[in-house]
Amino acid sequence: MEKLIITAAICGAEVLKEHNPAVPYTVEECVREAKSAYEAGASIIHLHVRYDDGAPTQDKNRFKEIMDAIYKECPDVIIQPSTGGAVGMSNDERLQPTELNPEMATLDCGTLNFGGDEVFMNTENTIKYFGERMIERGIKPELEVFDKSMIDMALRLHKKGFIKTPMHFDFVMGVNGGISGELRDFVFLRGSIPSDATYTVAGVGRYEFPLAVAAIIDGGHVRVGFEDNVYLSKGVLAKSNGELVQKVVRLAREFGREIATPAEARKILGLKPKQ
Ligand code: KMH
Numbered sequence: 001m002e003k004l005i006i007t008a009a010i011c012g013a014e015v016l017k018e019h020n021p022a023v024p025y026t027v028e029e030c031v032r033e034a035k036s037a038y039e040a041g042a043s044i045i046h047l048h049v050r051y052d053d054g055a056p057t058q059d060k061n062r063f064k065e066i067m068d069a070i071y072k073e074c075p076d077v078i079i080q081p082s083t084g085g086a087v088g089m090s091n092d093e094r095l096q097p098t099e100l101n102p103e104m105a106t107l108d109c110g111t112l113n114f115g116g117d118e119v120f121m122n123t124e125n126t127i128k129y130f131g132e133r134m135i136e137r138g139i140k141p142e143l144e145v146f147d148k149s150m151i152d153m154a155l156r157l158h159k160k161g162f163i164k165t166p167m168h169f170d171f172v173m174g175v176n177g178g179i180s181g182e183l184r185d186f187v188f189l190r191g192s193i194p195s196d197a198t199y200t201v202a203g204v205g206r207y208e209f210p211l212a213v214a215a216i217i218d219g220g221h222v223r224v225g226f227e228d229n230v231y232l233s234k235g236v237l238a239k240s241n242g243e244l245v246q247k248v249v250r251l252a253r254e255f256g257r258e259i260a261t262p263a264e265a266r267k268i269l270g271l272k273p274k275q
């Protein structure tokens, strides 16, 4: 089996210090959290950025400042900026970090009812526009799917030339408005992607570690982090993103899965080696 790629989603756009005081907002806090995850075994940092007061932003200058600061401490890590941003942002606002030509970025493959009146909008034209931008700039998309229909959308848009193969999916499971994080749902999603595709699973809340184990056993990859879950175990807040990654590493070792370095992750995902 391939080595396990661990992605750490250190920050998110919605989770707050009220949920866990270690959620990072400032540059220094983002570096602290990225470093803790990297040192624990994460090879990819999925990155949202905030201003110091916690307000989410897609400002490319803020991304650059934080990415440069992370690279200083974690020189070979893969940074995967979000193009999802936060609910209500415009497409061009969301796409700003792609101007920095990151190796990867997220590409959200459908619209989601987050709850109340909140709708995370990704029309077909939005997905095409984002897909074209990533092809133009040589950015590998992590295809974020919150439901089975979003896999079907990605496959249709691949046929039309908006997404290249081999595809890399992220099954985000257990989000309000999306597919739940039950094992039967995981089996359904992982059976719905092409055989040459790779995937990561991001279980939200209580689904985080059970789905991590499912992916470890199945040969998939795992995302953990404060964006998805702030607890190390029931009722126990994680002190850092690193603690969440450490738990995945322990689980992986129990099942005989080795952890991929960033260089190995690049190879598995078909990214260029870092110079
Ligand atoms: N914050 C959500 C609205 C992504 O990073 O691409 C979108 C999100 C997905 O987190």
Ligand code: ZN
Pocket (backbone or CB within 6 Å): 009, 012, 046, 048, 082, 084, 227
């Ligand atoms: Zn995200």
